[in-house]
Amino acid sequence: MSVQPNVASLASTVVKSGATPALAAETVPLTAPQARRFEPLPMPDLTWTPEVERATAHLYEKVSRVIPSIEWPFFAPYIKAINEAKKLRDAVILGHNYMTPEIFHCVSDFVGDSLQLAKLAAKTEAKVIVQGGVHFMAETSKLLSPDKIVLMPDMKAGCSLASSITGADVRALREAYPGRPVVAYVNTSADVKAEVDICCTSSNAVAVVESLGVPEVIFVPDQYLARNVAAQTKVKIIAYKGACEVHERFTAEELRRYRETDPNLKIIAHPECPRDVVLEADFTGSTKGMIDWVKDNRPARVMLVTECSMADNVAVETPGVEFVRPCNLCPHMKRITLPKILDSLIHMRTEVTIDEALAVRARRSVERMVNLKH
Numbered sequence: 001m002s003v004q005p006n007v008a009s010l011a012s013t014v015v016k017s018g019a020t021p022a023l024a025a026e027t028v029p030l031t032a033p034q035a036r037r038f039e040p041l042p043m044p045d046l047t048w049t050p051e052v053e054r055a056t057a058h059l060y061e062k063v064s065r066v067i068p069s070i071e072w073p074f075f076a077p078y079i080k081a082i083n084e085a086k087k088l089r090d091a092v093i094l095g096h097n098y099m100t101p102e103i104f105h106c107v108s109d110f111v112g113d114s115l116q117l118a119k120l121a122a123k124t125e126a127k128v129i130v131q132g133g134v135h136f137m138a139e140t141s142k143l144l145s146p147d148k149i150v151l152m153p154d155m156k157a158g159c160s161l162a163s164s165i166t167g168a169d170v171r172a173l174r175e176a177y178p179g180r181p182v183v184a185y186v187n188t189s190a191d192v193k194a195e196v197d198i199c200c201t202s203s204n205a206v207a208v209v210e211s212l213g214v215p216e217v218i219f220v221p222d223q224y225l226a227r228n229v230a231a232q233t234k235v236k237i238i239a240y241k242g243a244c245e246v247h248e249r250f251t252a253e254e255l256r257r258y259r260e261t262d263p264n265l266k267i268i269a270h271p272e273c274p275r276d277v278v279l280e281a282d283f284t285g286s287t288k289g290m291i292d293w294v295k296d297n298r299p300a301r302v303m304l305v306t307e308c309s310m311a312d313n314v315a316v317e318t319p320g321v322e323f324v325r326p327c328n329l330c331p332h333m334k335r336i337t338l339p340k341i342l343d344s345l346i347h348m349r350t351e352v353t354i355d356e357a358l359a360v361r362a363r364r365s366v367e368r369m370v371n372l373k374h
């Protein structure tokens with residue numbers, strides 16, 4: 001590849017600090033109802049009391065297999081406060097599959113992968129979306145819900161894959177490979193989505209590539225997903241050099257060692273993993289595909305080769321399945337915590353907005369994929 005990945009610029013995104021209503025109003029003009037919503041809520045009492053215990057008992061019952069009882073008195077007051085605050089804010093919380101179980105199972109209104117979440121949030125009547133996930137996901141939510149307020153509990157929750165490429169990098173690729181359409185994985189900024197022809201997910205990438213009806217496409221930014229797609233199609237793939245720092249760390253050797261300890265262990269991998277890891281696995285699929293596979297097949301022991309919170313979240317719903325956890329944490333996803341979600345709802349911060357001209361172009365790439373008949 002002649003083009004090197006750069007650190008992505010977030011210049012396309014206008015960050016409107018919600019630190020104070022006055023600042024928010026200065027940065028982006030708000031309608032009167034919106035401005036009222038930016039008034040901070042009173043800080044709730046976060047003491048662990050018998051009342052909190054009673055109010056959250058049904059939730060603890062759900063997650064007791066993966067959250068030790070000693071931790072619950074810390075989580076429960078936040079969970080109760082968040083579930084009350086989101087009603088006052090007319091908000092929904094989106095919980096990505098990589099959120100920790102207390103977020104995923106106890107405060108999220110919708111759970112799933114980033115595109116599933118953005119599509120579900122767009123259909124709700126709620127006025128506010130709190131993104132339990134990373135920044136590019138909040139941008140995707142905003143693209144599909146332009147009239148809603150999208151909040152990021154921590155604006156530093158980025159992504160090594162999304163930050164590996166910028167819109168300028170895509171333009172450079174087009175110059176280096178003229179005439180080739182560009183397909184972008186949804187794990188990209190709005191800046192990048194605005195420059196490409198169509199987006200894809202890890203589950204529809206092959207179909208999207210083949211839908212273009214050309215012999216050669218540029219595929220950004222994940223080099224491993226690109227290789228895994230190339231192995232399933234006759235279309236020649238020009239790959240970029242981006243990688244997910246979580247999935248890139250798995251090795252085929254590591255998987256073989258696990259298998260030696262238990263020949264009946266089922267190994268299922270995400271296609272952001274290197275090719276030799278995928279070849280070592282019994283099944284490869286998107287996060288949704290992996291979850292469905294476990295639910296449908298109910299293996300006695302399974303290893304999910306992906307971010308490790310997902311195993312906890314699936315374990316809650318699949319009693320009887322033992323999960324082997326080769327724990328690779330995503331440090332960006334782990335920036336999202338209950339205290340930050342509560343802070344986000346109380347202060348209505350931090351809102352993610354996208355320049356409208358750029359949003360129109362970025363939305364078009366997402367909608368082309370969504371409208372594709374598979």
Ligand code: SF4
Pocket residue numbers: 098134158159160161162187244245246247307330331332333
């Ligand atoms: S798991 Fe990988 S792709 Fe997902 S947010 Fe973390 S770094 Fe990005």
